Amino acid sequence: MRHAHTVAQVRAAEEASPDLASGVLMQRAARGLAHAVIDLLGGAYGRRVVLLVGSGDNGGDALYAGAYLARRGALVDAWLLSERAHPGGLAALRAAGGRTVASAARADVVVDGIVGIGGRPGLRREAVAACRALGVRVGADEHARPLVVSVDLPSGLDADTGRVEGSHVMADLTVTFGTEKVAHLVDPAAAACGTVHLVDIGLDLPAAAVEALQQADVATLLPVPEGADHKYTRGVVGVRAGSATYPGAARLCVAGAASGLVGMVRFRAVDGDEDTARRVVAARPEVVTNAGRVQAWVVGSGGGDRAADALAEAVGDGVPVVVDADALAAVDGPLAVPAVLTPHAGELAQLLGMERAEVEADQLSAVRRAADRFGAVVLLKGRRTLVAEPAGRVRVNTTGTPWLATAGAGDVLAGLIGSLLAAGLDPFDAASVGCWLHGAAATAASAGGPLTASAVADALSAAVRRVLPTP
Ligand SMILES: NC(=O)C1=CN([C@@H]2O[C@H](COP(=O)(O)OP(=O)(O)OC[C@H]3O[C@@H](n4cnc5c(N)ncnc54)[C@H](O)[C@@H]3O)[C@@H](O)[C@H]2O)[C@@H](O)CC1
Ligand SMILES: Nc1ncnc2c1ncn2[C@@H]1O[C@H](COP(=O)(O)OP(=O)(O)O)[C@@H](O)[C@H]1O
Ligand SMILES: [K+]
Structure with a gap:
């Protein structure tokens, strides 16, 4: 059975986890994310990775995964979309040889860590501009583009309803953590997720809001x-x-x-x-x-x-x-x-x-x-x-x-x-x-x-x- 939980259920499970405060949950998430990117690209060495990084823990996942990829020889640039960025993730990326940039135009893969389950639906103007510069699809527009891996959820989607309001990233692959969210399974949101890959981070969850028979x-x-x-x-x-x-x-x-x-x-x-x-x-x-x-x-x-x-x-x-x-x-x-x-x-x-x-x-x-x-x-x-x-x-x-x-x-x-x-x-x-x-x-x-x-x-x-x- 595939299970999807609501944000409130996920938050409660995270709070109850002994591994939250130590940052272990985030490390598990970031490692699973980095492996999924390597699988998608067929390797890390020499690959051009651009991280789109928002102000919250979703950006933190992207930064720690970027550090992991940089240590394996990827060229990792983090485009920070907010004045704030996860401090630990940023330090890890820099220590691994990754850079922060204020713009980027080319990538083999874009890692979308703009916003996850903490976001309101829709994307802010700066995020839309960054996506456009990189050829990341936001909604229905089509042009030549890099592979797009969304962290937890394509940014801009509403995690809990399956609805689409405003602009959002269109992902080739979405790497999610602990459990799937309703948006991964229910259309029209699900159509923006591409393939969904679940990384187990050891959460203890209640009955699912939505399930899918296997x-x-x-x-x-x-x-x-x-x-x-x-x-x-x-x-x-x-x-x-x-x-x-x-x-x-x-x-x-x-x-x-x-x-x-x-x-x-x-x-x-x-x-x-x-x-x-x-x-x-x-x-x-x-x-x-x-x-x-x-x-x-x-x-x-x-x-x-x-x-x-x-x-x-x-x-x-x-x-x-x-x-x-x-x-x-x-x-x-x-x-x-x-x-x-x-x-x-x-x-x-x-x-x-x-x-x-x-x-x-x-x-x-x-x-x-x-x-x-x-x-x-x-x-x-x-x-x-x-x-x-x-x-x-x-x-x-x-x-x-x-x-x-x-x-x-x-x-x-x-x-x-x-x-x-x-x-x-x-x-x-x-x-x-x-x-x-x-x-x-x-x-x-x-x-x-x-x-x-x-x-x-x-x-x-x-x-x-x-x-x-x-x-
Ligand atoms: N709490 C935990 O233990 C874990 C959290 N994880 C990650 O943490 C994420 C949730 O992190 P947060 O609660 O910090 O929230 P997010 O990082 O999803 O988003 C919150 C931040 O985004 C900004 N924001 C809100 N709406 C926006 C919009 N429409 N456009 C741009 N920016 C917007 C807010 O100002 C806020 O700073 C998850 O999606 C997952 O990626 C994972 O690391 C797994 C473990
Ligand atoms: N885009 C789609 N992808 C996969 N299945 C689809 C899609 N659109 C419709 N279907 C499925 O096709 C079937 C169409 O059924 P229905 O609309 O009742 O047709 P009819 O009345 O002619 O028999 C349903 O099982 C529906 O789930
Ligand atoms: K995201």
Whole structure:
């Protein structure tokens, strides 16, 4: 599991550490930072390193790491952006042969120690000017540039929210300490961090604010059939998706449900259209289309005008339900059954009465608000899909590829989550394991190239197999 904590949690853990006062925490941080820079550059000797140094301990980390790099033969210049700089770090850098400079134009790597978790969002004018002089991207501008390593957090980001306000550094690599921060995992801030490398400095931390499943976590959560299981004990997932207008959505949702994680998939067309059902069975002969019991329903993908009725009928069955696409419009408060709502940003904006841009700018608070208001697990789809439950836990998904942004991919995801619910996972685990597998299948099927929703569905069984221990 990857964990992200808030600044307040990190501060409290640092205060409680016996190694804070002696400066040992900072030494661990700086050494980890220096090693990450050496790994990135493939060595230190002869490399031109410019440190951008702010007034706080974030600048101190950069200075001590600079001293370490200078001792290994790097040419290290520290550009001090404030009249104050960490005195111990400055002395260490000078003793190692590093220099302080008032400007610089060229570097193999820029180490961004302007501001870390102690900063307010946005960059000051001098910091923006220094970044520009060195070709460090601040926000969306693009030009030829050196590698940029941010210390703890790309300067200018808000550590706790995932929001972006004002200018900020765009990093290739962010080296963080003790634990990840929310901004490392949650978009849009996460998109500014590049690769995130965590250095353990020995902090003792409480439960995380945000977490991200890793393959090992998915392996422990996956439903695996046992000796005496039969198809009904493994679970039956019901799909009420597609319509005469959108018959493809029915097939894609069923394909997501039919990756083999449940004993049976039962399909019912939302508008009762027999043609849709026939086409689903033609594509997937293992799917049954008669009425009967299910352990979870998926409702709404491509469901057209009758999705609200289909949702009401599914809820009437008293089993957990995945509410997707057209059925989301019928949700105006908590449902009578455990539910996973699967909106993209536009659908979540409608659910909350907000603008889409507001949801995209503050994804974490929007998904938390929706989980609280609808008393359900809410999965907000995007590059970094978020899964929130009413009790406050949040997971962020880090698998996938931008090629997954393709029509019908959401139908596959809804079916997959439904199958995990029917197999017995609770809604929070079903949603977060579902988007992890969906992203992993997409990455494998894409292999760096174009992707269709059908290809994602076809790759699901193999993605599950890769997670399971080898027999
Ligand atoms: N406390 C500890 O034990 C450890 C702290 N560490 C480092 O310490 C950092 C936190 O240090 P600080 O609490 O000194 O805070 P920072 O160094 O993150 O920032 C505070 C300083 O930046 C200035 N500042 C605030 N907003 C700014 C902005 N938008 N633009 C430019 N300057 C701004 C403030 O005037 C203040 O002097 C962490 O991010 C991490 O890098 C690490 O060394 C690990 C151990
Ligand atoms: N930039 C991106 N990078 C990775 N995955 C993405 C990106 N944009 C969207 N996705 C994923 O693609 C899928 C799109 O689903 P959705 O918007 O519901 O499409 P549809 O309604 O056509 O099925 C979601 O799983 C979402 O998380
Ligand atoms: K920084």
